[in-house]
Amino acid sequence: MSKKNINRSVVTFVAGVTLAATLASCSGSDTKPSTPSATSPAATTTTAAKEPAKEPAKAPSNLSGNITIDGSNTVAPISKAVAEDFAKSNPGVKVPVGSSGTGGGFKKFCSGDIDISGASRPIKAKEAEDCKAKNVDFVELPVAVDGLTIIVNKENTWAKCLTVPELKTLWSPDSEGKVTTWDQVRPEFPKETIALFGRGADSGTFDYFTEAVNGKSKAIRKDYQPTEDSNIIVKGVQGGKGASGFLGVAYFEENAKTLNAVEVDGGKGCVAPTTDNITSGKYSPLSRPLFIYVSKKALARPEVKAYIDFYLTSTKLVKEVGYVNLPADALTKVVARFKAENVGSTFMDAPAGVSVSELMAKDLK
Structure with a gap:
């Protein structure tokens, strides 16, 4: 699964150029003060207040070592963003992040x-x-x-909302070679050829989607285009009026100008797959938690413990x-x-659509 790429280096570059331009404009003694724009604070005749003293940068830590991460490339962008920020204060710790898929990650x-x-x-x-073995x-x-998120081509003006049974009609193994046009999903839809991506x-997204929609993990029609790269799904759906696919909401938001998101009727x-609906569990059954699984043995190493602590406090990076x-x-429960290093799972075998808070309260197994 390739993930949404946060181009943080571009932001840094732009900020640097802006700072350089500002310094240059202030370098001459005859430079006149600029006229404030409509969006800037109003100018005053008093002397500008001094900026509050900035806190000194934290000294780099003495931590060192390598932390190895692999697995879902839905989760990989979060882990990479966290690793990048973590490295600023922990330059001696290397955190390479692989993305071989959820199943591949668990094997390793x-x-x-x-x-x-x-x-x-x-x-x-x-x-x-x-793992136990x-x-x-x-x-x-x-x-x-x-x-x-269920996505359709921008020219698809009919599939604004689909029920879970209609999604099953699209994706069920029983529909293979039989349900080939949109009017077979709902009679009032046009007779437009369906192309599925x-x-x-090997993807955890695949497992979750098939269980939520078809009632059984890995149960799906075989005449769709499978890929481990969500960007290929995006391109596929962009390429045909009757095309549709499923992927994480981050990929849709990145391509919202060229795709439509379908609302889902879970009963x-x-x-719609909005932040509020996803958090509350209202977007059911297609809202799901994302995880990291940490070896307890690895947690005995100070650099790993520091990285996980940093990870769980980096909520702005998730957004x-x-x-x-x-x-x-x-x-808070996570x-x-x-901190207690409680081992086991409360999410294993849980039905789709149950809230994170509810599952965190269950007994570990």
Whole structure:
């Protein structure tokens, strides 16, 4: 899964150019004060107040080492953004972030090959058994909430809202080779040829979507275009009037000018994948938590503990990347679980659409 790329270096560059221009404009003794714009504060005749003294930059820490992360590339952009900010005060710690998919990440994690596994779905019972067999105890930490978004081509003016049964008509294994035009999904829709794009079988997004829509993980028609790269889904749906696909909300928001998001009726009316609806669980059954799983053995290393502590307090980065922050009560429980290093899962085998706060209150298993 490739993720939304936060081009933070561009922001830094622009800020640098702006600062340079400002210094240059102030360098001459005959320079006249500029006239304030309509959006700037009104000019005054009094001497400008001095800026408050800035806090001195924190000295770099003495921490060092390598922290290995792999797994979901839905989660990877958050982990990369956190790693980038973490490195500013911890230059001796290297945090490479891979993105081999949720399933691929758990294989490496449960073999003891990596410290942290990103996941866009909860760990499965078989994966937990594999971890146990290798003596890999893990701490399960939700870090954000995502809304799986149904996207259609910008010229699709008919599929503004779909019910879960209609989504199943589109994506069910029984529809393979049979449901090929939109009027078969709903009679009043046009007879436009359907082209479907979605995540591949190694993706946690795929597992969650198929379970939520088709009632069984990995159950899906085979005549769609699978990929581990959500950008390919975007391009595919952009390329045909009758095209549709599913991906994380961050990818839709990044391409909202060229795609439409379909509202989903989970039984209580049409609901759009907005921040409020995703956080509250109203966008059901397609709102889901995103996770990192941390090896308890790795947590014994100070650099790993410092990174996770930094991760759980970097809520602004979650929003920057395009995801939704955990509700405050849920985040408090996540931080408490991390500090206590409580191992096990409360999300494994949980039905789609249950809130993070509710699942955090359950007993670990």
